[in-house]
Amino acid sequence: MSKLSILSLALASALLPNWAGAYEYGEHAATTLDTLINDYPGRYRGTANFAGAADWMAAQMGNSYTLSRQNFTWSNGTRASQNVIASAAGTTDRYVVIGAHFDTYYGRPTLQGLDDNGSGAAVLTEIARNLGGLKMENGVQIVGFGAEEEGLRGSAAYVASLDATQRANMLGMINLDSLITGDKMYAHSGQNSANNTALAAWRDQTLRIADELNIALESNPGYNDEYPIGTGCCSDGESFENLGVPILYIEATNWDIGDLDGYEQTTNPAIPGGATWHNPTLDNEEVLTDAFGAERIEQRLRDYSRLLSRLVLELTNADLLASTASGGAVARNMQDNLQRQHQTLSRLHERRWLTLQSMSRETGSFDGEIGADGEIAPDQGFDEAPNPEARRFGLYMLGDYQLSDSLNLGASLSYQNGRDELEHRGKLDNDTWLAGVYALLNDGGPAWLAGDLSLGHASFDSDRHLQIQSDGGPVLLDQELSGDTSALFWSARVEGGYDFSFGELRSGPFAGLDYSHYRIDSFNEREDLRTALGYEDQTFDSLEASLGWRLRGNLALGNGMQLQPYGSVALVKELGDGRLEDVDLVSRGDRQVRVAELGSVDTRFGRAQLGSRLLINPMFAVFAEANSRFGHSEGSQTGYSLGVSLQF
Secondary structure (H helix, E strand, O other): OOHHHHHHHHHHHHHOOHHHHOOOOOHHHHHHHHHHHHHOOOOOOOOHHHHHHHHHHHHHOOOOOEEEEEEEEEOOOOEEEEEEEEEEOOOOOOEEEEEEEOOOOOOOOOOOOHHHHHHHHHHHHHHHHHHOOOOOOOEEEEEEEOOHHHOOHHHHHHHHOOOHHHHHHEEEEEEEOOOOOOOEEEEEEOHHHOOOHHHHHHHHHHHHHHHHOOOOOEOOOOOOOOOOOOEOOOOHHHHHHHHOOOEEEEEEEOOOOOOOOOOOOOOOOOOHHHOOOOOOOOOOHHHHHHHHOHHHHHHHHHHHHHHHHHHHHHHOOHHHHHHHHHHHHHHHHHHHHHHHHHHHHHHHHHHHHHHHHOOOOOOOOEEEEEEEEEEEEOOOOOOOOOOOOEEEEEEEEEEEEEOOOOEEEEEEEEEEEEEEEOHHHOEEEEEEEEEEEEEEEOOOOOEEEEEEEEEEEEEEEEEEEEEEEOOOOOEEEEEEEEEEEEEEEEEEEEEEEEOEEEOOEEEEEEEEEEEEEEEEOOEEOOOOOOOOEEEOOEEEEEEEEEEEEEEEEOEEEEOOEEEEEEEEEEEEEEOOOOOOOEEEEEEOOOOOEEEEEOOOOOOEEEEEEEEEEEEOOOOEEEEEEEEEEEOOOOOOEEEEEEEEEEEO
């Protein structure tokens, strides 16, 4: 709180790496407060200190706002002051007003005004800084009022400047005033809520958040008949009373003492008369620190910043927009995961086709194999965002019958268990059963034709971590949300080519057509949180045409071992949906449908494969394989597989 501590913090921030410059709750407010009280005491109209304080307030709002000054006069233009306004638009025309006066009582040049109202003004700038740059549905107007101490002049001028449309779009007003001296922290609704309980909604919302954050917060107990239970008054919020919107008064005082009207702030004997308002000898850093300890100021700045940043996050629906984007990432990963499961089964059949082409079979014979394999797709190396790290483990069995010299028919059954790592320690687990039938037409010559039919059923268990943080600021929200659903896909594929002979190697062109239908069932996240989402059904089709070149070989190594290398590269053209570009999500907080944009589908990209199968003996084989999608707008996606198989 002292200049030395602020200087030390700034020096440390300059010397440490950029990530170390992040601040915790209350620190930005403390910086604002330190300058207001020490550099600009006596900050009332017409003084250089008021002008300096106005500049400082604007500077402390952050870089994500449109800043403006509102000049106003009264007493026939003989008196003048100014409001400092920081505006951030939302995706709608609706907006929330948050205000605190930063002037001190007129004519007292030594008055630091730490409690009244350097504290409220300081927290105001931290709310602005904490939410700076976040996408909001409802915008904000963050206002540092001038001339509150001369009859609420700044807030009255602000309200008077609003046109009919601006008044209609205002959702409500939050007022911060005198947050340190009082024994207790309070949140009250406006006097207009006494006859309209709906206007007390913001107070109740604030109390709910305080309980969640374990912050001791009360509301006017209503012991004085002039101040109905749960209501407050007597600051800039009064100027908004006639607009018919919720008003929230945030203050620290003690409604249980004196005349039970909140004008006596504390029972602390170090504060004569129980109040520090407008008193230069009391409302200053030295006295308040001696009376309450430095931890009181730190605690109040921290707790009010935590509480009100979270409240404004909710009132602007910035939390719901962030949750929608986060939920969209989960939906996108489910779709991507389901497509990868289909590709896993396709690659199983392709490896079997290569095995069949490298061996001779008698008509009427039946052969098969059982095996296990695993795959990892790291989130580094060839992979690029937004593709997360993924891994899976699978078991399979397949068998096929040599129907004629040139035709082989087979079937497979496999189980896959996998996990995709999501942002902020989230994860997407899946259990998938896959079944398929396949055929290969090849008489041992260079021409070949293959096809398969596939069916898959997946169970998804999602665990997403919603974390909201403005650049360099504290984490505003950190929640874990979970849900489960099932998904289904079926596909039909045909592929054919011509292999030229180069000694023990075969290489040639191939072309294919692969149709798949995917469906992910609707589900709701389990947690009773306003950010929890409901997911609509996700249904889409893919029709991929591919043209490429492949290589295969069968090399004898001695001792009965054989090495069967293979590889391919193909250009892929997506002729169908490919994947959804957006998905509808329902927020539990307001039951509204919001659209999560998943990104446009890239319809042209490449796939490459490089692998080798080592046949150790006629019964036992191992394989290693790398598969990559490249030239894709969403970045490369590479997976590395290892497996073993037992022939029968």
